[in-house]
Amino acid sequence: xxxxxAAIILAILFCLGSLSLxxxxxxxxxxxxxxxxxxxxxxxxxxxxxLIDMDMAAIENYYxxxxxxxxxxxxxxxxxxxxxxxxxxxxxxxxxxxxEAVKAAVEMRVDDLAFNFExxxxxxxxxxxxxxxxxxxxxxxxxxxDDPVAAQSVIKEYCK
Amino acid sequence: xxxxxxxxxxxxxxxxxxxxxxxxxxxxxxxVLASIWQRSEDAANGITPVPSSAAEGSAVSEVSDASExxxxxxxxxxxxxxxxxxxxxxxxxxxxxxxxxxxxxxGDSITEGIKTxxxxxxxxxxxxxxxxxxxxxxxxVIKTAEGRIxxxxxxxxxxxxxxxxxxxxANGIAWIEKDLFIHLYTEFISAIKEQCPNAxxxxxxxxxxxxxxxxxxxxSVITNDKIREYNDALLKMSEELHVxxxxxxxxxxxxxxxxxxxATTDGMHIGTAYYEKWFxxxxxxxxxxx
Numbered sequence: 001x002x003x004x005x006a007a008i009i010l011a012i013l014f015c016l017g018s019l020s021l022x023x024x025x026x027x028x029x030x031x032x033x034x035x036x037x038x039x040x041x042x043x044x045x046x047x048x049x050x051l052i053d054m055d056m057a058a059i060e061n062y063y064x065x066x067x068x069x070x071x072x073x074x075x076x077x078x079x080x081x082x083x084x085x086x087x088x089x090x091x092x093x094x095x096x097x098x099x100e101a102v103k104a105a106v107e108m109r110v111d112d113l114a115f116n117f118e119x120x121x122x123x124x125x126x127x128x129x130x131x132x133x134x135x136x137x138x139x140x141x142x143x144x145x146d147d148p149v150a151a152q153s154v155i156k157e158y159c160k
Numbered sequence: 161x162x163x164x165x166x167x168x169x170x171x172x173x174x175x176x177x178x179x180x181x182x183x184x185x186x187x188x189x190x191x192v193l194a195s196i197w198q199r200s201e202d203a204a205n206g207i208t209p210v211p212s213s214a215a216e217g218s219a220v221s222e223v224s225d226a227s228e229x230x231x232x233x234x235x236x237x238x239x240x241x242x243x244x245x246x247x248x249x250x251x252x253x254x255x256x257x258x259x260x261x262x263x264x265x266x267g268d269s270i271t272e273g274i275k276t277x278x279x280x281x282x283x284x285x286x287x288x289x290x291x292x293x294x295x296x297x298x299x300x301v302i303k304t305a306e307g308r309i310x311x312x313x314x315x316x317x318x319x320x321x322x323x324x325x326x327x328x329x330a331n332g333i334a335w336i337e338k339d340l341f342i343h344l345y346t347e348f349i350s351a352i353k354e355q356c357p358n359a360x361x362x363x364x365x366x367x368x369x370x371x372x373x374x375x376x377x378x379x380s381v382i383t384n385d386k387i388r389e390y391n392d393a394l395l396k397m398s399e400e401l402h403v404x405x406x407x408x409x410x411x412x413x414x415x416x417x418x419x420x421x422x423a424t425t426d427g428m429h430i431g432t433a434y435y436e437k438w439f440x441x442x443x444x445x446x447x448x449x450x
Contacts (some may be wrong), residue, residue, distance in 0.1 A: 049425045052276055052277070057278070058277070061285075081425060082273045082429050084426075
């Protein structure tokens with residue numbers, strides 16, 4: 001009986017251990033990312049226009065978050081003159097469960113950029129169509145840039 | 161010898177009297193002519209409904225003279241200035257940000273840029289990238305929770321708007337003829353007046369461009385001469401519609417009347433420093449309200 005009980009406990013412990021290992025395999029998704037460093041690195045990519053950092057009030061003119069209380073930190077910059085669609089966003093949510101809702105707001109922002117530029121400056125559409133949107137743990141990253149491959153490399157470097 | 165001298169003295173004294181009388185006559189005549197001219201000037205100023213920029217310049221100096229002199233008579237004159245008789249708004253006392261409470265900025269991507277900057281946050285921006293005077297009344301470009309609506313429908317959501325700033329132009333003037341441009345602009349302002357009959361309406365001049373950069377980026381040609389021509393027409397239209405005209409271009413342009421290389425990346429849109437110049441201009445060209 002004691003042996004049987006020990007075996008059950010061992011099995012449960014084994015299962016728990018396996019689950020935690022599996023979670024760890026999902027790309028270190030719960031690891032903290034240095035959002036400021038990632039944002040700064042993305043801003044170092046090549047841009048046609050000057051970029052301007054926005055505060056939360058300004059950000060919410062462009063990103064329609066259903067509930068902004070879920071956001072821990074939002075780092076967003078866009079084309080200062082509005083001449084290009086160039087934009088970078090690194091948004092951290094407080095809980096991982098809110099990632100999808102914020103990601104939806106980011107996708108909506110990219111749709112808005114397409115709406116604004118498709119008939120105005122069609123040349124900007126390439127970078128809008130190739131916009132990089134990635135999530136990692138509690139982080140949502142957007143890069144509307146000339147070189148999306150370079151943006152992806154930067155994101156990979158900081159989210160590992 | 162002395163007699164000759166005496167005789168010569170007598171002769172010169174006679175001529176001197178004639179010169180003196182002539183001098184007095186000319187002086188008197190000048191005085192009379194000057195008085196007549198001054199009266200005709202006063203009369204002309206009194207009947208001009210919309211002052212030219214020179215007349216406005218004198219109105220501005222009248223205000224500053226009043227504040228400097230501190231004389232009660234002059235002060236009462238300045239306080240009696242009817243700002244509504246102006247079209248081209250002169251430089252006035254700088255206002256504080258609360259002037260822009262209940263102000264709405266309407267326009268294209270340049271106006272939309274206001275939302276990016278932490279300035280004028282107390283005002284409302286109804287603007288869309290790529291909009292122009294031929295599409296502003298019809299295109300559903302303003303995003304709301306219920307979907308996209310037109311600029312005029314968006315304005316309906318702000319019935320207590322007190323000041324409306326409009327900036328449109330560069331997007332359309334490459335292909336919209338001047339007469340049509342003014343016709344469409346007039347229709348747009350009439351629609352705004354109907355919706356907000358008590359609001360002060362400011363038409364802002366079209367910003368200058370950097371011709372070389374514009375041609376390179378937009379595959380199209382706009383010259384600053386053409387922009388000036390359209391701006392002249394906008395001023396005339398503003399006079400006729402009794403709305404204010406802000407010559408913002410004067411603070412955006414360089415010495416040649418163009419957008420300088422450092423002001424723009426694409427030839428049309430302005431960078432951070434120039435937004436600040438623009439906002440400063442608006443604060444120094446704000447018509448006082450009761």
